[in-house]
Amino acid sequence: MKDKNLPIQGLKVTLHKRPNGMPKESDFQVSNFQVKGPKDGEILVETHYLSADPFQRMRLNAFSGYGKTISLGDTIKGRIAGKVIISKNPKFQKGDFVEGMLGWKTHAISDGSQIRAEYAPGVTQIDKKIAPIPAWLGILGFPGITAYFSLIETGKLEKGNTVLVSAAAGAVGSIVGQIAKIYNCKVIGITGSDKKVKHLIDNLGFTYALNYNKGNISKSIKSFAPGGVDIFIDNTGGPIADEVYLNLNLNARVVLVGNISQNNQSSEIQRKDLQNMIMRNRATVSGFIVYDFEDRANEARKKISKWIKEKKIKYDQTIEVGIDNAPRALISMLKGGNIGKQLIRLPISIKENT
Numbered sequence: 343m344k345d346k347n348l349p350i351q352g353l354k355v356t357l358h359k360r361p362n363g364m365p366k367e368s369d370f371q372v373s374n375f376q377v378k379g380p381k382d383g384e385i386l387v388e389t390h391y392l393s394a395d396p397f398q399r400m401r402l403n404a405f406s407g408y409g410k411t412i413s414l415g416d417t418i419k420g421r422i423a424g425k426v427i428i429s430k431n432p433k434f435q436k437g438d439f440v441e442g443m444l445g446w447k448t449h450a451i452s453d454g455s456q457i458r459a460e461y462a463p464g465v466t467q468i469d470k471k472i473a474p475i476p477a478w479l480g481i482l483g484f485p486g487i488t489a490y491f492s493l494i495e496t497g498k499l500e501k502g503n504t505v506l507v508s509a510a511a512g513a514v515g516s517i518v519g520q521i522a523k524i525y526n527c528k529v530i531g532i533t534g535s536d537k538k539v540k541h542l543i544d545n546l547g548f549t550y551a552l553n554y555n556k557g558n559i560s561k562s563i564k565s566f567a568p569g570g571v572d573i574f575i576d577n578t579g580g581p582i583a584d585e586v587y588l589n590l591n592l593n594a595r596v597v598l599v600g601n602i603s604q605n606n607q608s609s610e611i612q613r614k615d616l617q618n619m620i621m622r623n624r625a626t627v628s629g630f631i632v633y634d635f636e637d638r639a640n641e642a643r644k645k646i647s648k649w650i651k652e653k654k655i656k657y658d659q660t661i662e663v664g665i666d667n668a669p670r671a672l673i674s675m676l677k678g679g680n681i682g683k684q685l686i687r688l689p690i691s692i693k694e695n696t
């Protein structure tokens with residue numbers, strides 16, 4: 343079938359100007375586009391939630407580090423959750439909800455395949471009986487899957503370990519800490535405000551938490567974990583990570599999950615002698631990319647869903663409303679304005695109460 347225009351004008355967020363350092367709202371543009379109908383095998387999805395994720399910042403640069411960058415005028419790469427409004431694929435019914443990397447727009451076409459690569463136009467079916475739709479972008483989406491596999495598989499989690507996680511109050515970090523608690527670990531969270539420190543301890547059950555903007559990070563870690571850190575889930579890189587390396591236990595596992603502290607830097611910072619600290623502690627440092635666990639995503643979802651049901655794990659969401667406010671939500675998350683998963687809810691979701 344040929345592409346057919348529908349009587350629907352959509353909205354999309356595009357890159358207007360490459361940011362230098364922290365992005366500004368004026369680096370983005372929100373504009374109309376003509377929505378086309380799906381071809382045979384495809385589905386048309388109406389977006390209910392957009393996800394704001396740190397990786398999107400890297401894609402705005404001319405050189406991304408890993409993954410493809412986007413060009414000026416391109417739609418911002420991003421995950422969405424939404425409703426199938428036209429299906430030309432027998433696997434999907436009109437009214438189904440799905441999640442996928444379909445870009446920051448109000449209407450998107452998917453080929454109905456399962457996601458296999460970062461920008462594949464595939465989707466995951468959402469089961470609202472397991473958890474509400476936005477949870478599929480957070481705890482049951484890539485942040486939850488990242489938390490699960492980075493800690494359990496790559497970090498080789500063992501009961502009773504001392505686990506330290508940075509960006510601890512965010513989407514990935516908050517789940518890492520709570521999974522570690524389920525395994526009776528001592529859990530230390532590093533975050534950017536006293537409010538978040540209190541939240542981690544009082545509401546999420548972390549053993550200790552510290553505000554990286556206050557005091558000596560290394561000394562605080564030493565007082566919480568005199569025997570050293572067994573697993574470090576590094577979500578930030580940069581100077582915070584340097585302080586953690588000073589406190590590694592023998593045979594520690596360091597999992598490099600994210601580098602958010604460096605994503606908005608315009609020049610490289612001077613680092614401590616990390617290699618020496620790795621060597622003397624016989625530590626293992628592993629890179630982690632969630633897409634390597636794509637085929638096993640349901641394993642993580644099943645386990646996490648069970649923990650949600652048993653009330654062993656909680657998830658927080660910070661929600662902005664309206665596609666016009668998506669750039670603001672992304673910038674706020676990059677500055678630490680979120681607790682848990684940063685999402686953008688679209689008016690259709692409010693109207694349909696999804």
Ligand SMILES: NC(=O)c1ccc[n+]([C@@H]2O[C@H](COP(=O)([O-])OP(=O)(O)OC[C@H]3O[C@@H](n4cnc5c(N)ncnc54)[C@H](OP(=O)(O)O)[C@@H]3O)[C@@H](O)[C@H]2O)c1
Pocket residue numbers: 395396397484485488509510511512513514515532533534535538577578582598599600601602603604630631632633675676677678679680682683684
């Ligand atoms: N490798 C993978 O496959 C994979 C998959 C998903 C996510 N990630 C990475 O995991 C990390 C967390 O992602 P997320 O989605 O869960 O985001 P998030 O933690 O929900 O949000 C980002 C948080 O980063 C913290 N932050 C921002 N600038 C910082 C800085 N200069 N120094 C220290 N902390 C800073 C802020 O919290 P504070 O208030 O605490 O500063 C902010 O809330 C990111 O680095 C992301 O790139 C990697």
